[in-house]
Amino acid sequence: MTAERPLCLQIAALGGQGGGVLTDWLTEAARHAGYPAQATSIPGVAQRTGATTYYFELYPEKDPPAPPLFSLFPDTDDLALMAALEPTEAGRALERGLITGRTTVITARDRIYSTDEKMKAGDGRVPAGRMMDALQASAAGLIALDVEDLARRSGGQGNAVLFGAIIGAGVLPLGPDDARDAIAAGGKAVDSNLAGFEAGLEAAKRGGDGPARDPDLVYDPVPDALAGELDGVPEALRPIVGHGLARLLDYQDAAYARHYRARLAPFLAADEGLAREVARRLAAWMAAEDVIRVAQLKTKPGRLARIRGELGIGPDEPLRVYDYLKPGAEEVAHVLPDPLAKAILATGLGRKGIGLRLPSAHPVGFGLLKLMAALRPLRRRSHGFGKEQAAIEQWLAAVTAAAAVDPALARDTAELAVWARGYGPVRQRGLDRLAGLFAHWDDRLKNNRDGLAGAVRKAITDAREDPDGDCRSG
């Protein structure tokens, strides 16, 4: 009696993740255990970004009467195991009909975002949670692994962790010792690969780590001095309003935070959706990052320690940090009083900016940043501050006017503040777009509300899908 079919395994990885080495281990482990097997790959080109596919078949019977027939391609409803080092790559196999009720799926749960997702402004990410749900619904079993964490803790690489999980899933007739011998036979970084393997093996045996979730939003508590400002704020809005108050106190001072509360007051009676949108957007806009704010953020305690962590060096090992800053006439004018700012801008000099690599982990560079941050009290009288405040008022007026006649349009109008983002030319482009929309707002609201609503919706969509549209034509 011969086995009816080989066990088929597809491995999906991205270039550079070590899918080839993993496949070599599998082939070696099968040989060690005495099972006929065959592997192949579409390794992609030499580049390190695209999807790569490895395919492996093992005949679950030692010494068959004739050599088994192996295929180089997976077929629909024929995979025993799908292993992916990225969840949407498992999703790709699902889309191709390769994952069905006979397939156990092992996947790294952390996303590696594609260029398409990254290019969108705001959040262009594929909903990975729904993809995990689809995998769960279709597959015989789903083992989602925190590969990154398992690799870090064990000191191994992701491919070794996945190898451990493949063996641990128990779908192939290969034991841990076959796998360990295969790693040893590979002869490269044997100790760390074995450590990664063991971590993956254990993780799969306990059923994986479950799907990943985005970290929760963290609301800063309202500062004690401003606690009273939450009086009259509906319970559901208190976290976001409190967060806004805290942010603006840090950004400027208590008076400025109170100004935020006062601006918000008329909207608190409106529907909660609108009030929340205004509360969030208004706080973000009022805390617009000017040179002073950037200097303040770059000198916050803990920053250098965080950078040391990223670099993997200890507290008494030399560190240099170079901040890429490019202040130009506009940035300088932004923090100067109005007449002076206008005079500088009128000269047309220095518009391209001066590219600095400020050594901010050096006492001199750090001191300079501290000095900039200390200009905070002067901000209120600056040219840029006035400009932003005027734009904010224009936006708030538009929202108010819309709210009186069309709640849905009011919410969309509140969301338009998404365009108040970025720095330099990016920010200017956004503010220009808003100014264009808000011109003759009341007239359009009265005479062509549908047209206006369409223009607002389009602006919101463009903010994500076509953020550079206005400048593309040059």
Next chain:
Amino acid sequence: MDGGTPPNVGQMRRAKGMERSFAGQVRSLVLGDGETFHGETILAVTKALLQSGVAYVGGYPGAPVSHLMDVLADASDEILKPLGIHFEQAASEAGAAAMLGASIHYPLRGAVTWKSIVGTNVASDALSNLASAGVVGGALIVVGEDYGEGASVIQERTHAMAMKSSLPLIDPRYDMARVVDLTEAAFDLSEACNLPVVMSLRIRACHMTGSFQTKANRAPAHGINNPLPGASFDYGRIVLPPSIYAQEKAKVERRLPAAQAFIRDRGLNELMGEDRNRPQGIILQGGTYSVVIRALRRLGLADALGRSQIPLLVLNVIHPLVPDQITGFLEGKESVLVVEEGNPAFIENQVRALAQQAGLRTAVHGKDRLPPAGEYVAATVRQGIAAYLAHALPGADGQAVDAANGAIEAAGARSRDSLAGVPVPPRPPGFCTGCPERPVFTALKLIMAERGPLHISSDIGCNTFATLPPFNIGNTVLGYGLSLASGGAVGPALGQPVIAIMGDGGFWHNGLTTGAINAQWQGHDTVLIILENGYASATGQQHVPSSGSTPQGRPSVVSIEAALKGIGVRWIRRVDSYSVEATRTVIEEALDARGQGLRVIISDNECMLAKKRRGKNHQAKARRQGKPIRKSRFGVDESVCTGDHSCMRLSGCPSLSLRPATDPLKDGPTATVESTCVACALCGEAAHAARLCPSFYKAKGLANPAFWDRVKARVAQSVLSWMGAS
């Protein structure tokens, strides 16, 4: 390591070529009689060449066959010299094909390799002449068929080339021992019919693992260690009248019939199946054998050991066909299915013609059951065979096939439906982290944002990836080294200087003559940007003439700049590719230098994959010795990033990614630099050049510092913490 500092060119040259080693593979090439080889097919084929007594091997690198050359270059001392085999990486596929000229007059066996269809196209001039002249020494061309998933070239068949030039074409069944046998037989076949023979291997087949019993390598009768007695002349081998007429006649009257006789007598094609007399059958290319058998198993007509209930004629040689073999198979059959990948359907049409000539009434199916275009993957072939057999098999047998196929398709459909519209993001290949080519396209994107669209002719190589998001730069791709030539007629019509992008590989392959010399000669108003990264990077960092050394490691001095000066180009600038600002400025200068003919910018920095590999070795050594290790990377201050992602639209760097924000005021995920960063500085440079934002920083550290460095770090740290930093 610090990718941000451009390497000293001299140092870079000296160190190159030491990044990779194929020592493990070389060991399996020296196995002797009765030993067992384990490895990938392309290496097995390399071993088969050595077992066949080749006197010379050459080729041009290209996936999926570059490995053959990589390993042999590494095996120079251990294998090639003792056996007296001449090896060279030719300047192009045309050069590689021309190497086979050694077999026209002399009993020298030789093999060359390249990627098809593109390489075969480039080689076609030499191939036509070679096939016409004929060979006396066995000549084999191993082509990697870059077709289907993972392909990076136009989708065409090598078959057409084989037919027009009368080249026997082997498409072997993917069983490693069989592939090795057929490789050895190919030389005998070539000598039997005096034609060069092509063996075509698909991507997955090249990378297939397996084993076979080896034979000892054979030294060629004549070669470096035992020269030929002398040069020979035969006007019959020259491609001029009247020889050409005699050669054409010989091909059809003597050589192809000799090939057919050899194929039949040596049993190169195979008849399979348990019940040969069944009135149905399948004629298939050897390379589709395993998907056909797999399909039959899944439809209930074969077992896991490959025993088929349907008769099969497996064509391991798909050109020329052996007519009586085909008609013999058709006799007594109601119908057959021809499984033939790609188009046109040469085999199917020949089978139909042969059936008609023989007066057979057998119905010949093929592209009416299988798709006319596209790769024949498992599901495609299964559906085609099911469509054929559901009707061809009588009653219940046909219904059973239909039901089996229906159940499989239904399971697949349920899976697809479960996604319920969740998009799977496309993930094409792109520039690596730290790629020195990427910043050039950042600069071009910035220039176009200001000046409006420019016509940019793209080339073959990593640079072609710029046509993908986020750059979408490159209006045409016409072939390797042809970017400059392909812009020739565009510039005058557009009234603006056009830009051509070319890698150093493309420059030496074809770009110097077809592009640069012609543009200089014609006085084209055009800008050529040469991305000199030191390697043919897209196929795995093979050396190019300007790498500074040959694939075997012999130093050489061939320079792009010197070549350009030699043809009289005056406007040549070299620029550090990682400086976006400098690159932008120099491109703008070149665009504005109207009336100065060809302007060339050499964008200079080593391929990061190669550089990184070397850096890793250095670091590992430093770590073992307890020496200080420099570390550097970029970072983003999350609190400063506003989530607009302009930086990503100007970069596409794999290490520049998204991080879900925890601040409720953020509008989606912020940018983050992952630990895979190599500190090439592009993100910071782009932020500067486009005045994006102040989020980026470069961090440099020294792990395991010397005593004094540690003391100084402590002092600096104390001062900083007094100032409020931590």
